[in-house]
Amino acid sequence: MYDLEKDLWAALEKASSTIQSLGGEQAAPRIGIILGTGLGRLAQSLNAPIIIPYEKIPGFPRATAESHAGRLILGKLKGVAVAALQGRFHYYEGYSLKQITFPVRVMKRLGCISLIVSNACGGLNPEFHAGDLMALSDHLNLLPGNPLVGLHDGRLGPHFPDMSQPYSKRLRKLAQSHAQALGLTLREGVYAAMTGPSLETRAEYRMLRILGADAIGMSTVPETIVAVQSGLEVLGLSVITDECVPETLKPVDLPTIIKTAEEAEPKLVKLIESIINEI
Numbered sequence: 001m002y003d004l005e006k007d008l009w010a011a012l013e014k015a016s017s018t019i020q021s022l023g024g025e026q027a028a029p030r031i032g033i034i035l036g037t038g039l040g041r042l043a044q045s046l047n048a049p050i051i052i053p054y055e056k057i058p059g060f061p062r063a064t065a066e067s068h069a070g071r072l073i074l075g076k077l078k079g080v081a082v083a084a085l086q087g088r089f090h091y092y093e094g095y096s097l098k099q100i101t102f103p104v105r106v107m108k109r110l111g112c113i114s115l116i117v118s119n120a121c122g123g124l125n126p127e128f129h130a131g132d133l134m135a136l137s138d139h140l141n142l143l144p145g146n147p148l149v150g151l152h153d154g155r156l157g158p159h160f161p162d163m164s165q166p167y168s169k170r171l172r173k174l175a176q177s178h179a180q181a182l183g184l185t186l187r188e189g190v191y192a193a194m195t196g197p198s199l200e201t202r203a204e205y206r207m208l209r210i211l212g213a214d215a216i217g218m219s220t221v222p223e224t225i226v227a228v229q230s231g232l233e234v235l236g237l238s239v240i241t242d243e244c245v246p247e248t249l250k251p252v253d254l255p256t257i258i259k260t261a262e263e264a265e266p267k268l269v270k271l272i273e274s275i276i277n278e279i
Contacts, residue, residue, distance in 0.1 A: 004059060004098045009153055011059040011102070016109040018057055019072065026050045026074040029083035031279055032107035032232070033272070034223060036119035037261055039239065040086045042269050046075030054087070061099045063087035080276045083107050090218055092197040097147035101226035105156065108230040114279050115232045116272060117224060120261040121217035122199070122244040124209050125189055130243055131264045133186050133271065135175050136167045136236030139221045140192040140213055147222045148229060157229035166224050171235040171279060178274040184267055189214025191238060193221035202246040216244060235279070237271070239264045
């Protein structure tokens, strides 16, 4: 694996050129999509897909989380060239924040102008229910670090990117409009990122609500920070897989979370397919 800490730009150039050699004409995506836990089947909607396992891409980590296939899929979704990451990387897997966010930089290098980042998460807002969709309006970075820490390379974007609106208001409005037309309820809320892999305690859920979080997960925020630095317009979409209200909290396990995400996935796919041409 290339040393991302020592020469991120060189690793980025090598990964991009490898994808271009393997993907040919398909390696010119306009929109990047990150598919979270239980949400990998959107890739089946792509036309003429070229599938590249992560192990063939220099600098890419290996996906170890359950339900994360570990493949980059290049193809067309409703006529739009996309690059879909079927599986992401998490801090709890032992990866650095630079490794976790490296694929976002690669998608930018390949030509993406927008990023759709999806995840499965727990609902902290008592009005949210398992199976609901949520558009991210903002986030809380409660991970132990920031992917931009370290020596700065101006070719990657500004060292101090503005984060006053990490999730595009335009894209949220677009998603809400299409969700309404499709008869789907699309919540909006603040997403908090914790390290995991253990789920949170009742006291931690209470703390997160006091901080203003509507949902809790273990991903998305580092990728969004790097996307904003890179100049990508970001749409964040979550599937609420369990209800994390302290007063009514019930035990939950990963198979249940994955099952709920998979059952809600058709709604997410329908929404993304509907808006893709207007992003």
